[in-house]
Amino acid sequence: MSTTSLDPTVTAVATQFDLATGLTEARPSLQRRLSDMSGMYADTAALSAAVDADDVLTYEFYDFGVPSLETEVAYGTSITYPGKVGDEYFMTKGHFHTRLESAEIYLCLSGQGLMLMESPEGDVQVEEFRPGRSVYVPGRYAHRSINTSPDEPLITFFAFPGDAGHDYGTIETKGFRRIVLERDGAPVLVDNPRWQS
Ligand SMILES: O=P(O)(O)OC[C@H]1O[C@](O)(CO)[C@@H](O)[C@@H]1O
């Protein structure tokens, strides 16, 4: 079946994602290994030992290159693999949006985890990811996906305004105020000892 559009400059696009892996063959994913996560985990000694031992892939996601316009929607899947650095679960770097007010929506396709969110004023929110559950990240909140499963990838589909942009600098220098660690086999939210005001 062909797709039609009233505007000949616009073409509908369909992408096939594998629901078991979260991956698509439509284009290469962007990949983050432990060595890309310098300064992100609280236990720096554990991170450097893990990088030296086996610099594993911790997450991958897609950027389909939609134009940076407020009228466009950037989207893709994000796959965070199971694992820990010390007691801290594998997670994405996390970021604010450059256009701070831009919100983002996630739908968990499989796995289990948490979305950690934090406003510039220090309000911290945590929402659970489980299959079929969406998490709306309000504008102004930095956001980080965390895989709390011992053995399953956390797979989400996300969408945000095309002109939102990514501000990694704030998180890279200050960190999140709170981090999520495993204690007695369960995730707990604790103060980040390395957070800088
Ligand atoms: O950009 P980060 O924080 O490394 O995490 C990657 C994830 O965030 C996104 O940028 C969406 O906000 C996706 O590309 C992916 O889900």
Ligand SMILES: [Fe+2]
């Ligand atoms: Fe985002």
